[in-house]
Amino acid sequence: MARRGEIVLELAKPPSARERIYTELRARLQRCEFGPSDRLVDIDVAARFGTSRMPVREALLQLVNEGYLSGTSRGFMVPVLSLAEMRDSFEVRRLIEPRAAANAARDLDAAAAAGLEAAAVDARAALEAHADEALIQAMIAFRAAWLGAVRNARLASTIGRFADHVQTVRLATLHDAQTQRVATEGLEQLCAAFLRRDALAVGDRMTMHIATAEQAFFALHHVGDSESGLVAAQMQAAA
Amino acid sequence: MARRGEIVLELAKPPSARERIYTELRARLQRCEFGPSDRLVDIDVAARFGTSRMPVREALLQLVNEGYLSGTSRGFMVPVLSLAEMRDSFEVRRLIEPRAAANAARDLDAAAAAGLEAAAVDARAALEAHADEALIQAMIAFRAAWLGAVRNARLASTIGRFADHVQTVRLATLHDAQTQRVATEGLEQLCAAFLRRDALAVGDRMTMHIATAEQAFFALHHVGDSESGLVAAQMQAAA
DNA sequence: ACAAAGGTAACTGCATACGGTTTGTTTCGT
DNA sequence: ACGAAACAAACCGTATGCAGTTACCTTTGT
Numbered sequence: 001m002a003r004r005g006e007i008v009l010e011l012a013k014p015p016s017a018r019e020r021i022y023t024e025l026r027a028r029l030q031r032c033e034f035g036p037s038d039r040l041v042d043i044d045v046a047a048r049f050g051t052s053r054m055p056v057r058e059a060l061l062q063l064v065n066e067g068y069l070s071g072t073s074r075g076f077m078v079p080v081l082s083l084a085e086m087r088d089s090f091e092v093r094r095l096i097e098p099r100a101a102a103n104a105a106r107d108l109d110a111a112a113a114a115g116l117e118a119a120a121v122d123a124r125a126a127l128e129a130h131a132d133e134a135l136i137q138a139m140i141a142f143r144a145a146w147l148g149a150v151r152n153a154r155l156a157s158t159i160g161r162f163a164d165h166v167q168t169v170r171l172a173t174l175h176d177a178q179t180q181r182v183a184t185e186g187l188e189q190l191c192a193a194f195l196r197r198d199a200l201a202v203g204d205r206m207t208m209h210i211a212t213a214e215q216a217f218f219a220l221h222h223v224g225d226s227e228s229g230l231v232a233a234q235m236q237a238a239a
Numbered sequence: 240m241a242r243r244g245e246i247v248l249e250l251a252k253p254p255s256a257r258e259r260i261y262t263e264l265r266a267r268l269q270r271c272e273f274g275p276s277d278r279l280v281d282i283d284v285a286a287r288f289g290t291s292r293m294p295v296r297e298a299l300l301q302l303v304n305e306g307y308l309s310g311t312s313r314g315f316m317v318p319v320l321s322l323a324e325m326r327d328s329f330e331v332r333r334l335i336e337p338r339a340a341a342n343a344a345r346d347l348d349a350a351a352a353a354g355l356e357a358a359a360v361d362a363r364a365a366l367e368a369h370a371d372e373a374l375i376q377a378m379i380a381f382r383a384a385w386l387g388a389v390r391n392a393r394l395a396s397t398i399g400r401f402a403d404h405v406q407t408v409r410l411a412t413l414h415d416a417q418t419q420r421v422a423t424e425g426l427e428q429l430c431a432a433f434l435r436r437d438a439l440a441v442g443d444r445m446t447m448h449i450a451t452a453e454q455a456f457f458a459l460h461h462v463g464d465s466e467s468g469l470v471a472a473q474m475q476a477a478a
Numbered sequence: 479a480c481a482a483a484g485g486t487a488a489c490t491g492c493a494t495a496c497g498g499t500t501t502g503t504t505t506c507g508t
Numbered sequence: 509a510c511g512a513a514a515c516a517a518a519c520c521g522t523a524t525g526c527a528g529t530t531a532c533c534t535t536t537g538t
Contacts, residue, residue, distance in 0.1 A: 088391040152327040
């Protein structure tokens, strides 16, 4: 392959249009740049990316398959989750994320540790500066950092399919300063446990972290006022 | 909607070609009707279904996305799982399936209970008759029965993504009569716990069940002989 | 005879095109 | 003026066609 001293650079095969579009759209969805009222129409997105409908359509179908979007007869849109669906989602997260985080702590390498610490520092700074958006981004970065350290690829991708956490974080942190402080302190504790490579502590802390997020979420939505209550209004506010 | 006494029957909108093809192919993949040496080429499948390549292509991409297939530059094919990947898969199953089964036991309705019992009876009959294929089908039916009773849709679909169990069952049960008997008895115990609605017992039994399957699987592949050893040969034999 | 290089067939990925269905709007009737 | 029905537009799903790429086969040179 590599002849003489030539730099090969892996060349990482030009990503297909479908892949580019998928990655880009997913990133934007994770940033909540689309609200439940926005409709993603294939032909528009295609024009935006300078391609035809087909790769866009395939990317959208993939996002639907992963729960980021819901396909309707009239355009694709961000799904509006019912409280019951959020409860289901939290149940799965409670089952797998603590163990996954514990595994990550066990296998943590220096780079990932640095990433975690940086995210924790960012979160603290954003909290002090009352920079809501920066706080959210720091929390997302923290999550991405430990998730990237999970060696079990199937476990990591399974967790990655639960995109709801983004909404959860936004909803829980955007409004209440008290919640922001509690969440940031919890994140710092979690970070400390990671840096100590204390897998058991990480698991415990993660369990608490999810429980806290769940309580904050449902407290915001005064559970019981309507069983199938939707989260549309707040999500709109967040977007 | 429904005018006069007309029977509405939901009419269940004619499924799209993509959906039909996807469902059919997934069912066949779950039955291991394709081996790792078979290549699924879109144009062939399209001819087989009487459609064009596009819906087939989308169905294949979806199956790739769910791990049933792996897309190469030269046709789509059944992925060959390494031992490490199987270990990862078992780890996730250990995390979620016991709790999911326990939930199913809690929420079990009469129809699902009947399905479980029928599958258990079938398994016993197949065992006595030394009908390997029927035994496998009964075990798959049993799994489908309790999985269908899981109310948490996200949990159920998450479990459903791990298609490896089919291969595991095949590999573990096809060859060894002793393993077959142990597995069948474990299934009957599990079934009894389900029928008692004993959620805790179901969770425990499911934990044991998965551990047993895992041990049987790795015993068959004399772990350690090669770390990245592939499962190709046995899967061929099974298919 | 074997290896290397070039050619060819096959398959994927993307583009364009068309029909069907659903939705929103306008017009007509009461 | 309000409702219903017909019309128009938008968008999804599918078909076909074309180009690029990759693997396999053939051929040629040593």
